[in-house]
Every structure is written in structure tokens, then in C-alpha cells.
Amino acid sequence: MNEENWFAYLDNVASAEDSTIAAHLKSCSACRETVELMRSVDQALLDSSATLRAGVPVGNPAIAAAKEKALARLGSHSLSLRLGSLYLLLAPMCGVETSTRAICAAAYRVSAGSPRLLEDRSWLGFVEHLHSIVATLCGEPAAQLVRERGMRLQQEAA
């Protein structure tokens, strides 16, 4: 299974590896969480795009202007996008599975049970727990980077 197969699976494009991926997802909770996280990001994008398109008059300049406006409004509001941003920061350091596990563990520690159930008010607690996990795995400077990014995402959303 390569990256393209995974992307095809996430985009619901049929490929020969679909059954292999589905079988793997049944047994691997970390990958299942990643797929769910990616799908929630995807859904957030779809919803945003749908909102955007519905309110846009015909014509490219208008679309571009509306896009800018919508992007400014959406910013970092979506929790899925914030999680995605932290995930993209962590993955090159700790690996994709460790990053997913760390995000899930931090979400679990703030009683969210899963990153999908995370709420805006528990975001800072989540970031603190993620900071402590990353500090153990990757050291204090990397953990500080995660905390700063988490805080900034929160500020941008506020």
C-alpha cells in the first residue's frame, strides 16, 4: 500500500487496494483514527466550500473575493483543522502513528474520548496534555513548539 492508495481510499475512489486497506483498518485503531481525522478535515472543507459557493455570485473576481472573505472568517475555527495543523507539525518528528496516538491520548486525557469529540472549551487542556506527551517523546523545545502553535490556533480562532 502506498500513499496514493491511501489518498484514493480517503477520496472514495475505487482502487485494487481498497479491500487491503479496509482489512487493515479493522485491526489497526491508530490508522482508523487517522482516517477518521482526515475525513473530518475533508468534511469540514466540503462544508466550508458548500457555504462559500452558495453565497457567491457568478464570476471569477467575485469568487476570489468571496473565497478570501470566507477564508478570513473560517480561519482556524474548525477544531479538525487545528488538529490537522498540530498533526502536520508532529508527524515529521514523531512519525504518523505516534502523532495520531499522541493526539488521541491527549484528547482522551481531557475526557473527550476521541479527537472528534473534542470541544472548543477543552482545547487548552488538550494542548497541555499534548505538550506533556511530546515533551517525553521529542523533548521540551519540540513540546514548546506544539504548545505555542496550539495557543496561537486558539487565539486566531477567538
Place this chain on the structure above:
Amino acid sequence: MTRLTPRWLYLVMACSLSATAASSFIFYSSRTPLISLVCKELAYGLASVFCLQIAAEYRRQPALRMTWLLLAANAIVSSVRHALEMSWFEQVPNIHLLRQLAITSALLCLLGGMWTMAHAFLRTGLGFRIHRIDVIAVAGVFAVVSVILFFREHLSEANSSLLAPLNLQLFSQVVLAVAAASAVFLHRIILAMGGGKLAIAMRFLVGHIVGRVVLVLAGQTFGLNSPSHQSWDALSHLAFDATAWIFALAACYRASMFASALRQAPPKPEEILALSLDKQWSRI
């Protein structure tokens, strides 16, 4: 030291190993042990600096701080150990005992470092689990060590008039076996990580231990340490140099992790949105 990236270290390693190889296999120089020693001292010196730098990153995590301090101690003691192997020290009283003390201390530091690291990672509660195949691999490692201990007449200290160096050497074989067994568990954690710089660093650490185990196994089980095996002697210089550099690479990858994370800062959410929006647009 932040400027010394893994890429630069690969270059230094290539130059160093080429110098030892050329001295051994092209010029048949009598200075090969000296060149090899310089290479090892350089590798372990760099590794110890990297390890101390990493230890400083763990201000509030005593276990991980201890891990990297122990690994730094392993690098420092290993460099002393290789220096003691030189013929200059042959006349020093109790040199065999000193050598075995250095070897055993370095291995104990390495083992302690790996244990504290594995323990701290398992304590994070990220769900890293040991598989049945790992237990089988550990059993295999202990079987191999049993072979080494069975053929202990090939150990370099087997004919020593003193009992202490031989006992220390036997003990160091057991410590090496436990380190190799710990490497199996560490390897399981690496597999569960799914890539990343940390996994690369840990993979090199495991490679360093495997290299040491293979060298000890080859040298002592098949009696290659005797003076009659000149070609093994040349090869072992090169192989021990390589294991020292592998350890330095492990520390370098780990030390450069934060710097590369800063360089490869991920896009902001709005940038992710902007990049993906056109693609999503066509799907509505």
C-alpha cells in the same frame, strides 16, 4: 553543533571510514589502529556532545534526561575503552582488567539508557505493545549469547592469569545480550511509530547495538580475535569505526529533530484550506 546536520555527519563518516579502509586494505599501513582510533574518538566525541545537548532538552523529564546522560556516558567510556586497546598501554599494570571495566561500564550505560528510554515511552500510554514475535526474537538473542558463553575459550581473556578480567568479560556478554534484547523491544516501538526523525534516531541506536553484538559474536565465537587472523583485525577496525559512527548518527538525528521541525513548519489552517479549496470546489 546545531550546524552539524546528519548530512554533514554522513560526509565526515564517509571520509573517516575511507581513511581506515585505505590504510587497512590499500596501504597495509601499520598505523591503521591509530587512524581507526582517531576515527572512533571523533565519532564518540561528537556523539557525546550531541547526547549532552539532547539531555539539556529534557529539563522536566528526569527519565529521558537520564537516558541521554547515560548514552553520553556510554560514548565517553567507549572512547576511553578504544584508547585502552592500543598497544601503548600493554605494559600498564592490570590493563586487561581496566579494558574489561571500560567495556562493561560502557555497555551498562548503553543498557541503562535504552531501558529508561523504552520505559518512558511505554509510560506515555500511547499504546505501544510488545508482540509475540518480539519475545521469540529475545529468546533467540539469549540463545546466541549462550553459544558465546559456551565457546568461552575463544574469549580474549580466556587465558588470563587473573580471574577478574575473565569474569568481567563473561558479565559484559550477558549485559550485551540484555542490551540486544532491549533493542528488540525498542525496534517494536520504532515500527509502531510510523516514521519520523525520532524513529530514524532510534533505528540507528538499534543498529549500533546490533553491530556490536555481531562483532562480538563473530570475534569471540569463531576465535577471530587471535593474532593469526590479520584480515579480521583489519575488518574489525573498520566495523568498530562504523558502529561508532552509527551511534553518532543516532544522536545527530535526534539532536537535529527540533531544528528540522522549525524549518519544516506546517502550513497554517487557512493555508491548508486555501490549497484544498479548489479541489473540493469541483466535487460539490
